Amino acid sequence: MPKQIVGGAVVDSLDRPTRLLAARRTAPPEFAGMWEFPGGKIEPGESPQEALQRELLEELGVKVHLGAELEGPTSDGWPLSIKASMRVWLVEVRQGMPAPLEDHDELRWVELMGAQLLELPWIPADRPIVRALVARVSVDAQD
Numbered sequence: 842m843p844k845q846i847v848g849g850a851v852v853d854s855l856d857r858p859t860r861l862l863a864a865r866r867t868a869p870p871e872f873a874g875m876w877e878f879p880g881g882k883i884e885p886g887e888s889p890q891e892a893l894q895r896e897l898l899e900e901l902g903v904k905v906h907l908g909a910e911l912e913g914p915t916s917d918g919w920p921l922s923i924k925a926s927m928r929v930w931l932v933e934v935r936q937g938m939p940a941p942l943e944d945h946d947e948l949r950w951v952e953l954m955g956a957q958l959l960e961l962p963w964i965p966a967d968r969p970i971v972r973a974l975v976a977r978v979s980v981d982a983q984d
């Protein structure tokens with residue numbers, strides 16, 4: 842069974858997203874300094890959504906509302922490696938101010954429609970996810 846990861850595309854507003862909260866990892870060495878979607882592994886007995894809420898509370902200290910899933914190419918979401926896939930949800934902060942409490946040394950709100958977002962050194966497997974997010978947000982903005 843591939844490992845199932847969940848990640849949060851934390852945006853400033855689910856209704857009108859303009860900025861994404863990118864998080865810079867501190868470990869393991871091959872990913873340290875790279876930007877990602879905060880999140881992590883599902884623990885036994887948890888639904889993916891419960892796991893994501895727990896991870897965002899542990900890592901960022903915030904309670905969140907989950908919006909729509911940013912669907913990937915498979916039912917497991919987005920491939921990260923031969924062993925792992927990540928499901929990603931759009932998320933809005935409901936309570937608290939995001940802080941890099943665990944696993945990250947910097948958080949940054951980045952414009953979804955600007956060049957800076959894809960200039961960040963994302964974990965390579967995340968780049969298609971970031972592009973899909975930007976595409977989705979720009980389509981939604983035309984509604």
Ligand SMILES: Nc1nc2c([nH]c(=O)n2[C@H]2C[C@H](O)[C@@H](COP(=O)(O)OP(=O)(O)OP(=O)(O)O)O2)c(=O)[nH]1
Nearest residue numbers: 846847848877878879880881882921925964966967
């Ligand atoms: N959280 C997260 N992990 C990602 C992303 N992209 C990506 O390749 N990964 C990889 C890195 C890790 O190998 C794995 C996630 O593991 P993790 O270390 O975040 O999970 P966790 O918080 O439950 O960690 P642990 O302490 O239990 O080991 O997925 C991403 O955008 N967010």
